[in-house]
Every structure is written in C-alpha cells, then in structure tokens.
Amino acid sequence: MSPTRGFMKHWFAIEAIPLYAIIGFAMGGGAWYLTRLARGPNVVWTNNNREPWNTIKPDQSTKLINVNDKLEKSAFRLDMVIPLDSPQPTFVIPPSANILDTLEEIPEEGLSLTVTGAFRLPALIFGGGSFSHQYNNDSHLESLIPLRTVRTALRYGITAFDTSAYYGPSEIVLGTVLKGLEPEFPRSSYQLMTKCGRYGADREAFDYSPKTIRRSVERSLARLNTNYLDVVYLHDIEFVAEEIMPKRTGDHVSALDADSKLYGLAEGQEANIWGDGDQRVLDAYTELRKMKSEGLIKYIGITGMFCYPLPTLLRIALLILHIPPFEAVDILLSYSHSNLQNSAFHAFIAPLRARAHIAQLVVASPLNMGLLTPCIPAWHPAPAPLRAAVGAAVDACAAAGWPGGLPDVALGYAMRKVNQFGIRAQDEHEAAEDVPVLVGLSVPEEVHKSVKIWREVRQNMDLSKRQEIEQKVINIFNESGYLGWSWASPTVKP
Ligand SMILES: *[C@@H]1O[C@H](CO)[C@@H](O)[C@H](O)[C@H]1NC(C)=O
Ligand SMILES: *[C@@H]1O[C@H](CO)[C@@H](O)[C@H](O)[C@H]1NC(C)=O
Numbered sequence: 001m002s003p004t005r006g007f008m009k010h011w012f013a014i015e016a017i018p019l020y021a022i023i024g025f026a027m028g029g030g031a032w033y034l035t036r037l038a039r040g041p042n043v044v045w046t047n048n049n050r051e052p053w054n055t056i057k058p059d060q061s062t063k064l065i066n067v068n069d070k071l072e073k074s075a076f077r078l079d080m081v082i083p084l085d086s087p088q089p090t091f092v093i094p095p096s097a098n099i100l101d102t103l104e105e106i107p108e109e110g111l112s113l114t115v116t117g118a119f120r121l122p123a124l125i126f127g128g129g130s131f132s133h134q135y136n137n138d139s140h141l142e143s144l145i146p147l148r149t150v151r152t153a154l155r156y157g158i159t160a161f162d163t164s165a166y167y168g169p170s171e172i173v174l175g176t177v178l179k180g181l182e183p184e185f186p187r188s189s190y191q192l193m194t195k196c197g198r199y200g201a202d203r204e205a206f207d208y209s210p211k212t213i214r215r216s217v218e219r220s221l222a223r224l225n226t227n228y229l230d231v232v233y234l235h236d237i238e239f240v241a242e243e244i245m246p247k248r249t250g251d252h253v254s255a256l257d258a259d260s261k262l263y264g265l266a267e268g269q270e271a272n273i274w275g276d277g278d279q280r281v282l283d284a285y286t287e288l289r290k291m292k293s294e295g296l297i298k299y300i301g302i303t304g305m306f307c308y309p310l311p312t313l314l315r316i317a318l319l320i321l322h323i324p325p326f327e328a329v330d331i332l333l334s335y336s337h338s339n340l341q342n343s344a345f346h347a348f349i350a351p352l353r354a355r356a357h358i359a360q361l362v363v364a365s366p367l368n369m370g371l372l373t374p375c376i377p378a379w380h381p382a383p384a385p386l387r388a389a390v391g392a393a394v395d396a397c398a399a400a401g402w403p404g405g406l407p408d409v410a411l412g413y414a415m416r417k418v419n420q421f422g423i424r425a426q427d428e429h430e431a432a433e434d435v436p437v438l439v440g441l442s443v444p445e446e447v448h449k450s451v452k453i454w455r456e457v458r459q460n461m462d463l464s465k466r467q468e469i470e471q472k473v474i475n476i477f478n479e480s481g482y483l484g485w486s487w488a489s490p491t492v493k494p
Pocket of ligand 1: 137138139
C-alpha cells in the first residue's frame with residue numbers, strides 16, 4: 001500500500017471520531033495554525049487533562065510534551081546538551097489513535113523515495129538536529145509540530161532518522177514522537193541513527209572513554225524508546241583524533257595525492273597510531289563493537305563536521321581497517337562537504353570505498369549549516385567575504401527567477417551531484433543513489449519541499465536550467481576565493 005493510501009485510510013478513520021473541528025481549522029490555513037501553535041498552547045497535556053483533544057477548541061492548540069517537575073525548566077532550555085548525569089525530562093505520549101491528523105500531512109502524489117545501498121537507506125534521511133534549541137524554540141519542540149513533521153516524512157518513505165546525544169532534547173522529542181506513531185509505523189519500519197562521544201561545542205566537551213560511550217548509547221536507547229539502534233556514530237572524530245595535516249583551513253584535496261604523506265594517508269601509513277587522540281578513537285570504537293556484538297547496535301560509523309574532517313575521516317577509517325580485528329567502518333557521515341560552496345567530499349568517495357572499504361556513505365547539510373540561505377545563522381563560522389558571496393548568490397537565483405531561490409538550488413545540487421559518484425552510476429542521468437542526503441526538517445512544509453526537489457532532480461525536470469543556475473552560484477563562490485574552502489574550528493586547541 002502506498003503511503004498516500006495508507007494515509008487516506010487513516011484520514012477517513014479519524015473523520016469518524018469527533019475531531020472534525022480541528023481538521024476543519026487546519027484545512028483553513030496551515031500557516032495560521034503554525035502561528036497559533038508557536039504562540040504557546042492553550043490546552044496542555046497533564047495528568048488532570050489526559051485527553052486534551054476532547055476539549056480543544058478550533059482556536060486552541062495542544063502541547064504534546066510535558067516536562068517533568070524534577071527538572072529545572074530553564075536548565076533544560078538553556079543548555080544545549082543535557083549532561084549524562086543530569087535528570088532527564090520525561091515526556092507524556094498521547095495515545096496515537098487520538099493524535100490529530102491534518103491536511104498538511106498528506107503526501108503529494110508522485111515518485112516514491114528510493115531505498116538503496118548496503119543498509120537499504122532511503123535517498124533522504126531525516127535530520128533530527130532540528131529538534132533542538134539551535135534550530136527551534138521550546139514552544140515548537142513541545143507542540144505537535146515535530147510529530148506532524150515526522151509523520152509526514154514517514155508517509156513519504158523517509159524511513160531513517162539521524163540524531164545525537166549532543167542535539168539537546170532531539171533524541172527525547174524524536175523518541176516520544178516515534179512511540180506515539182508506533183501503531184502506524186512500528187519500530188521495524190524505520191532506522192534510527194544516533195551519535196555518541198560529543199557533549200558540547202569545544203574539545204573539552206568530548207568524552208570518548210569506553211564507560212561514557214556505553215552510558216551514552218544506553219541513554220540513547222532509553223530516550224529513543226527502543227532496544228536496538230540501527231547506527232551509532234562516533235560524533236565528529238576530528239576533534240579527538242590527532243591532527244595530522246600541514247594546514248588547518250582552506251582546501252585539503254591535495255591530501256589524496258601530492259600531500260598524502262603529510263596527512264598520514266600514504267601507502268604504508270595506514271596502521272600508524274599517531275598519538276593518544278587516535279588511541280581514544282580506537283578505544284571508543286572497540287566499545288561500540290562490544291555493544292554491536294551484544295545486539296544493541298547494528299552498524300558503527302564515524303562522522304566529521306565542517307572544520308577539516310575529510311583527510312582525518314579517511315585516515316581513521318584506514319586505521320580501523322588495518323589493525324585487529326581488521327574490520328572496516330560500516331558507515332561514514334560527512335557534514336558540509338557536499339554542497340554548492342564546498343564539494344570536496346566527492347573526491348574522497350572513491351578512496352573511502354576502495355581503500356577503507358566503507359559500505360555506506362552519507363552526506364549531510366546540503367545548505368552547509370544554513371550558509372546557503374538568505375538568512376545565515378549568526379553562529380555560522382563563515383567569514384564576511386563568504387557571507388557577501390552568499391548574498392550575491394541569493395540575488396543571482398532571484399534574478400534567474402528560480403522558484404525557491406538559493407536553498408532550492410543548493411538542495412537539488414546536493415541530491416543530484418553526490419550520486420554521480422556512486423560506484424554504479426554510469427553517467428549523470430543515471431544516478432545510482434548510493435549516497436543518501438541527510439536534510440534537517442522542522443515542519444511538514446519542509447518535508448514536502450525536500451521530496452519535491454528530490455523528485456525534480458531524480459526525474460531530470462528542468463535539468464539544464466538547474467545546472468545553469470548551479471554553475472552561476474559556483475562561479476560566484478569561485479570568484480570570491482571561497483569555493484571548496486573549509487574553515488578551522490574556532491575552538492581548536494592552540
Ligand atoms: C518560536 O518560534 C516560532 C517560529 O518557529 C516563532 O513564531 C515564535 O514566536 C517563537 N516563540 C518564542 C516564544 O520565541
Ligand atoms: C574557478 O576559476 C578559475 C579561474 O579563475 C578556473 O580556472 C576554474 O576552473 C574555476 N573553477 C570552477 C570549479 O569553476
């Protein structure tokens with residue numbers, strides 16, 4: 001049964017119960033409804049009001065999540081990461097049959113999302129970092145919007161969710177929502193990917209000790225309401241592994257040929273443990289292997305962020321393969337290096353597969369952490385000239401009349417381009433889609449948009465126009481001197 005028809009069945013079922021007032025108002029205007037929810041709930045889920053949907057009025061909204069009293073609310077809001085030792089917020093899950101359904105959660109008819117690769121991942125992966133205070137506020141996170149967003153995604157076939165112990169309440173929100181959706185989408189119908197070892201912004205906030213790794217994964221299991229995780233990554237290993245590289249910023253593609261020795265990537269260097277940092281990564285990886293053998297984890301991976309991770313990711317993947325038990329890293333997730341401004345990852349795809357034998361690659365942040373948008377987040381490390389180039393790119397997309405502007409062009413590029421490097425791809429019209437793209441999703445509308453762009457790209461709709469505008473944007477970055485440029489983390493040790 002297609003997701004659409006599954007939805008229609010549900011749609012009719014809920015029409016039979018007295019919720020039409022809600023559905024009626026949701027049909028009246030999604031934007032107004034979102035504004036209503038954002039303004040704060042009138043009807044709150046509490047022990048005294050266990051069925052708030054029965055008392056809800058058309059101009060009221062509900063609060064899905066009930067944070068327990070034990071936890072200081074402000075600590076929960078202000079702290080990006082909930083420490084392993086601190087009390088955890090608990091959340092009340094509404095009986096799923098009663099979770100209001102809305103028109104904005106109906107998938108658009110069209111091409112089904114591809115499921116592909118070694119681990120049968122969907123072409124798009126749900127980025128659950130959106131369920132944190134870095135991207136959304138409390139009233140959003142405590143509303144029904146996360147549930148609607150996840151439900152919409154699942155109905156489209158976005159059946160893999162990425163999160164982390166580091167993303168504030170993300171695991172808790174996701175776990176709550178998925179538990180609520182269990183009757184429509186049982187645990188076996190999707191994959192859960194989380195991360196461990198990173199608990200804050202700077203190096204001091206990384207803890208790769210085997211004890212912490214185990215406790216972190218155990219907490220993730222509890223938060224996500226599951227007894228197994230499909231993937232657990234060591235989060236942003238470049239902060240922990242030794243820095244073997246001749247420079248910190250700029251472009252690191254020479255690591256693959258001329259400078260391979262300086263990056264520890266030459267033939268014969270694979271099994272080198274360069275220092276304590278490397279050893280800490282290996283010890284953490286060994287603990288994850290134990291948890292894999294205990295059946296708690298299916299696949300183990302490593303991730304790298306936007307500083308200088310690619311040579312380090314390759315070096316660590318080679319190291320893991322070349323020391324006992326000589327087993328390759330299962331899966332690798334790369335942030336911010338497969339997008340319009342920086343596509344350095346593409347050069348690393350072949351060696352990651354051929355030399356490090358990694359079965360599954362995933363790329364994330366097609367918008368380069370919000371860089372490729374008209375409103376770049378204030379915390380983004382991009383320097384002023386690069387920000388100016390982004391402004392010029394926004395204008396170029398507007399001048400070309402491209403619907404959706406720069407973010408649309410950037411999403412399409414990430415989905416289109418990375419798969420031209422798939423081992424099975426013959427040419428650029430025959431994408432193999434071995435490499436899923438992880439997209440952060442906050443509201444149902446973003447799910448619809450992402451799938452729409454994926455379909456356009458997959459079906460080569462307006463391909464030459466799309467390529468033309470992509471090239472314009474790439475030229476703007478090239479002229480600014482920031483094409484393919486990576487920045488050093490602002491928090492690296494001196
Ligand atoms: C929360 O975010 C929404 C947008 O998602 C915004 O409209 C609303 O004003 C914000 N609420 C608060 C209390 O900041
Ligand atoms: C960037 O510009 C230089 C010349 O200024 C050119 O040689 C190079 O091909 C350009 N790169 C891309 C990717 O367009």
